[in-house]
Amino acid sequence: MPNRLRAAFYRGGTSKAVVFNGADLPEGRGARDRIFLHVLGSPDAYGRQLNGMGGGLSSLSKVVIVKPSDRDDADVDYTFVQIAVDESLADYGSACGNMASCVGPFAVDDGMIDLAPGQTDALVRIYDTNTNRIYHSRFPVEGGKAVEEGYVSIPGVSGTGAPIVLEFLAPGGAATGKLLPTGNAVDALTVEGLGTVRASLVDAANPVVYVRASDLGKTATEQPGDLDGDVDLMTRIEAVRRAGAIAMGMAATPDDVKRSNPKVAMLGPASRFRSLDGAGHDTATHDLNVRLVSMGNFHRAITLTGGMCTAVAAQVPGSLVQEIAGIDGKDLRVGTPSGVLTVTADVRIGADGPEALSAGTFRTQRRMMEGAVLYPSKLLEETS
Template structure:
């Protein structure tokens, strides 16, 4: 065994953190990446802490981003996202991370992979290879890099930073090829212990399954720690996720769906209500248009994943869907989550034959370069 080193950057993007690699620094065969990524994150860890790596013991802190030259003419860079399991050896390339998408443009500019103004606004067209979708990132630049300060505050992240606008163009069908993979705004699933449960299966930015909180015995304002202790609730949500995965055509059967822990994401939603955030701040019924509690890789999120927020915003524009029935948004959509409120927007058009099409989804995030240098991993050479 010997130690090897790889050039890397550690960045925060939105409410997530990831180790960022230039594709040129990684082995030529993507099949050789997984063992490296698992070591870098410190997985698998039966203790769930990833102390032997860069991970933080939860899904939002166990991520890898690979940035390389564009493979299509309408993009400036290619971006591949990998979700790394905490307890297991699963490396999932099946979906994108919207939060980390906000770090890709500034990373590419810092690394000299794209050009931008010395001062002003940079625009970076990002091809996410996981979903084959284009994301346009716009952000302020000072002295050739992402502005060090700004006025945007993100719930779940302390302080203020420069705003990064992410525009997900035509996000529908990111994984399945259809905004509504089942062809319906609402489906019914027979779930052991619950009976018939109605859910909306929507594929925009990332495929997600939305179920009303009351259908799974919740009020909708529960905080992550309480949900994490509710084993029955988590089992029910996983059963819904797996059943929807098969129905959406993502997995061929339930066994495969259980192994594909990253997608689809599953969430419970509720209408405007009063509740508190993780910091104890009160959110009133007038502060948000819809509430969400999202689960990824079996863990309740402490904030809303951005691709999940984009998917939810699109879902609220789909006539008849469960989010559309619960939301009272007329303009931009305010999504309440455990860390606060996220503002998003979306456009959905309906064709003459009644087919819904997602035109766009947009959100504001922030990002920061935290560390640069080399990560160390072991090789058998």
């Protein structure tokens, strides 16, 4: 008979993940990772994860671990695991802002947070173990549980839900230790097959390599499927990503670059585009267009950490994002394949350059299923 492991299945923002209470998991990372791969259905040479709970895309192939925190400044710890679709890889090297939206509600619903009788609003302080950063999650509660139904809609998700307000504190240097890992707002990358490419290398919430879409023969208004199908473009994008990772000090050679980070984003000026739901978006609705690659595919919206990094980068003097967006204020409206996402950031310019004090936005979430996932006991054997 297979083993049973308590779990819940959540949508967080524009992603989905299997969510576990850390106390229920085996101690060894090897056994954990084998269970995660089995549950999601990876690796899958067909790219669909039909034999598991994954959805065949990076945004639908995720695991979240939540447990009470020992830190004075946090209530719970959050660990994100990106499960590769096509290989046996459980990657802990990046954060996930979309699934961050479900951590507070999960902690409340699983009894990790004490609520007062009649309390209608919860603030959960969360330590992100992937980035060694703190973020705050605020959301409505009723009867001791997180509220899911509400009026908020977000690009890429049908229907509405209760707002989850996320504020990431001091997001700069999440992976590299510096907001601008090279110290420059713009760098000239030497990229195989492309020559010199101007890029802004910014690390806030997650590191991102920003390039102008026009330098790659694109506009940043294209649909993700069309971009993914352009083999030459995907080869060039990956070369840019690897060159950016080396420049940021994240790897010594191209072969050492992790699949999860950095992300790479193509930028274009605000221009009319049609989102995946068929709606048209005029130039006045957004400040710039972004098409971001995550785990080898263009995201159907944008990673939330990528959105917040973009908001920070828009306030870095001289960056490509600032040049294109040209905003005057903390809020940035990002045109994505699924519509327009509004993100905000608080960046101060000091004697040592720009400093990101916070970045945030709002999301919705839904606990779609709870119960147990099944796995063979042999996965617990370290020799398997």
